[in-house]
Amino acid sequence: MEVFSLIVDGVATAVQPINLMLIVVGVAVGLFIGAMPGLGSVNGVAILLPVTFLVPPASAIIFLAAIYYGAMYGGAISSVTLGIPGASTAVATTFDGRPLALQGRASLALVTAALASFVGGTVATVFFSLFAPLLADVALSFGPPEIFALMLLAFATFVGLGGDDIPKTIFSICFGLVLATVGFDTISGEPRLVLFDIQGFLRGIGFIVLAIGVYGIGEMLWTIEQTRGDVTTTNPKMTAKGLLSDTKESVRRGWKGTWIGSVLGFFVGVLPAAGATPGSLMAYGVAKMTSRKPEEYGTGSPDGVAAPEAANNSASTGSMLPMLTLGIPGSPTTAILLGGMVMWGLTPGPRLFVDESEFVWGLIGSFYISNLVAVLINLAFIPLFVWMLRMPFTILAPLIFVLSIIGGFAATRSMHDIWLIVIFGISAFFMRKFDYPLAPAVLAIVLGPIAEPTLRQSLLLSSGDPMIFFTRPIAAPITVIALILILWPAVKLVRRKRQVVNG
Amino acid sequence: MTLTKRLFLGLAASSALATLPISAVAQDWQPTRPVDFTIMAGAGGGADQIARFVQSVVEANDMMNRPLIPTNRGGGSGAEALLHLKDARDPDHTLMVTLNSFYTTPIRQEGLGVDIETFTPITMMGVDPFVLWVHTDSGITTFDEYLAAVREMGGEYVMGGTGSGQEDSIVIAYMSGVYDLDINYIPYDGGGAVARDLAGQQIMATVNNPAEANGFYEAGDFVPLLAFSDERMEAYPDVPTIRELGHDFSYYNQRAIVGAPGMSDEAAAYYREVFGQVYEGEDWQNYLKSESLSPLPMDEAETRAYWSTQVENHRELLSKIDG
Known part of the structure; x- marks a missing residue:
């Protein structure tokens, strides 16, 4: 097959000494940037973009893609060890990664994250190699109604399954949705909810600001209050034998989440506008939904770590597809990569695969190599990260506080965001005190800015007729499944009541 | 003392000048x-x-x-x-x-x-000039055909853009005004998204900068119909300008x-x-x-x-x- 010879050529390009060196450096840099709370692949790629003018375009994009990959791996590290998502893509990783770390199983969580990332990235690359042009057409067939239906499905996977208090979950989602509407309204072109006329709200409330506030500051306050500063985590030990048994355990208990994340993440990533963050959240939701033991999720399930981690790597590969084949970025990071390609004199778009075949296949080849390098580097560093956890809480807590503030500032360079982080941190503490789940609010602020405009665009398309979601061939089944999932708890509730009455 | 300092500064300045590219010579101010x-x-x-x-x-x-x-x-x-x-x-x-x-x-x-x-x-x-684009599959190849298609749809013709009051909406509003068109305008949050949804035929036409549409144009997916520039554009020599059609407008x-x-x-x-x-x-x-x-x-x-x-x-x- 022609594809295979192209892949082999691509891999050969990727292992040329200069490219291989760039991959190793890029992955290592990305790993640390991703591990820093607040700094994600977007920042890493943006900061290092000018550096790439020193090398040929193919090497430059390989370098940037390696950073992108490294950051996806790295995001999990602070999610697990500190409980703060290292990047927006790693939020779902905190849900189970953090509890595992608190049980002294940080190494299991990190190994699972690394392996799941590797599988996710590799599966996505295989899909990418085989079906790129076909998938580009699929991506284009997703208009506003389809994207909205997909967002509805993402919400549904969270609401419909919560063992949590449903009214409180819905409140939490609404709270997040309100925060997501702050700023500038795309449809009317007017500013809205610019609270107290503070100009900083014109930009809207960034996801990373909420995430750092909730998971960084809020989590720390919570821990201090719960333990009165006397944190007793089981002392994590790190031996080669331990690492091996962790690997075995993570394969045994995380394979399912890995596969769900790998496949789902890729398709969500391919869709323009979605990207890796919704992909990882959806993968978590679906893994929980299809699990035989959903109650384990949130308490330290390896599947709960594997699903989002496999998905964010898979989605980041997926989001390269619309960028390369259509010239449309699927995520903020690919938007910057796209800018880079224009600067290097390449025209991303339908002609790129034909006109710049060597460039494209070199890049695809580098995905395979980057994945391999990333998993090796990551596994090598795990002892270091686990060792960090041995720090006494009196040192760790101020460190987390400082990292949160610096991370929040680095992302946007605005003091306004720092105050928001502090406010969100304190509010999150009280919400937790009153048993409100926080994850749905975070989900809402990620998906809200995608769901709201697509809903309104769809209704504009149909002149206000909501049937548009039920008559389009792709949107209809997705909407129906989402509605069933949302209504399912209500049905269950009614059935249970009836049983009680009958009994 | 003063002398040494001045001497030192002078030396520093001259060495700085020596290493700087010619551009910076004769500049008193530097960031x-x-x-x-x-x-x-x-x-x-x-x-x-x-x-x-x-x-x-x-x-x-x-x-x-x-x-x-x-x-x-x-x-x-x-x-x-x-x-x-x-x-x-x-x-x-x-x-x-x-x-x-x-x-x-x-x-x-x-x-x-x-x-x-x-x-x-x-x-x-x-x-950056603006151009009116349609998808190749629409079969429309001239501005007149476009006008006929819009009129035939009676308000159902969907165009995408970057939002009310944004650049392309100004152009579309002008064009709709002079040709008396009724267009269903869908706002998006960026020119890239607009081009994508034209490529997927979620919308029927756009007014976009060439940079955002060129990839699809070169692949044969997009057809330029009308340019809103003062003169015909080098890249699309066969595409008329709205000025040629008798309207004193460019954007x-x-x-x-x-x-x-x-x-x-x-x-x-x-x-x-x-x-x-x-x-x-x-x-x-x-x-x-x-x-x-x-x-x-x-x-x-x-x-x-x-x-x-x-x-x-x-x-x-x-x-x-x-x-």
Whole structure:
């Protein structure tokens, strides 16, 4: 097959000494940037973009893609060890990664994250190699109604399954949705909810600001209050034998989440506008939904770590597809990569695969190599990260506080965001005190800015007729499944009541 | 003592001059800290691409002694960026890359209290023309066929754009006005998304900058029907302009670098020198050509005059849209 010879050529390009060196450096840099709370692949790629003018375009994009990959791996590290998502893509990783770390199983969580990332990235690359042009057409067939239906499905996977208090979950989602509407309204072109006329709200409330506030500051306050500063985590030990048994355990208990994340993440990533963050959240939701033991999720399930981690790597590969084949970025990071390609004199778009075949296949080849390098580097560093956890809480807590503030500032360079982080941190503490789940609010602020405009665009398309979601061939089944999932708890509730009455 | 210090400074200055590229010679002023390079749009759009391109040219040729730090401040349709410049604490180190929300946002949001005529003109990097596009599968190949199709659909003809009061909506509003068209306009949050949904035929036509549509045009997916430039565009010699059809109208997106209000003359002169060199360099000239931008070099006085006519034009155009 022609594809295979192209892949082999691509891999050969990727292992040329200069490219291989760039991959190793890029992955290592990305790993640390991703591990820093607040700094994600977007920042890493943006900061290092000018550096790439020193090398040929193919090497430059390989370098940037390696950073992108490294950051996806790295995001999990602070999610697990500190409980703060290292990047927006790693939020779902905190849900189970953090509890595992608190049980002294940080190494299991990190190994699972690394392996799941590797599988996710590799599966996505295989899909990418085989079906790129076909998938580009699929991506284009997703208009506003389809994207909205997909967002509805993402919400549904969270609401419909919560063992949590449903009214409180819905409140939490609404709270997040309100925060997501702050700023500038795309449809009317007017500013809205610019609270107290503070100009900083014109930009809207960034996801990373909420995430750092909730998971960084809020989590720390919570821990201090719960333990009165006397944190007793089981002392994590790190031996080669331990690492091996962790690997075995993570394969045994995380394979399912890995596969769900790998496949789902890729398709969500391919869709323009979605990207890796919704992909990882959806993968978590679906893994929980299809699990035989959903109650384990949130308490330290390896599947709960594997699903989002496999998905964010898979989605980041997926989001390269619309960028390369259509010239449309699927995520903020690919938007910057796209800018880079224009600067290097390449025209991303339908002609790129034909006109710049060597460039494209070199890049695809580098995905395979980057994945391999990333998993090796990551596994090598795990002892270091686990060792960090041995720090006494009196040192760790101020460190987390400082990292949160610096991370929040680095992302946007605005003091306004720092105050928001502090406010969100304190509010999150009280919400937790009153048993409100926080994850749905975070989900809402990620998906809200995608769901709201697509809903309104769809209704504009149909002149206000909501049937548009039920008559389009792709949107209809997705909407129906989402509605069933949302209504399912209500049905269950009614059935249970009836049983009680009958009994 | 004084003598030694002066001698030392002189030596330092001359050695600095020796290592600097010719560009910096005869400049009294130099940035003393990294320069804030604000982009009044989000990451990935046209203005962002240009800002990062310019930054890379400056970087690659070592043209400044301190780096440019690009920061996207696209909130509130550029309001965030405008306020950031207006309230800049250090105007000598604060620059902005513009698009036309530079004109429209202060008009539409008077509460901001931004008067762009107080800003400091630096360099006009070029202007980006607008073109009307349809998908090849629509079978439409001329503007007349397009008009017939829109009229036949009676209000159901869907066009996408970047939102009410944005550049393309101004063009569409003008075109709908003179040809009496009833168009269902769907706002998106960026030119890239608009092009994507035309490629997927979620919408039927767009008015976009060539940079955002070129990839699809070259692949044969998009057909240009009408240009809103003063003269026919080099890239599409067969596409008529709206001027040829008898309407006195053209519309361009301004791609300029401006300084914060209150920037000192020395600093402004320095930046004009640097970005003037970027402008004349081969990299930028090739970029203009490949992205179909038109050159429109202007000095400071010309830019100021251009700004006031643009503000007047936009006030008039927007009053027609907002009714």
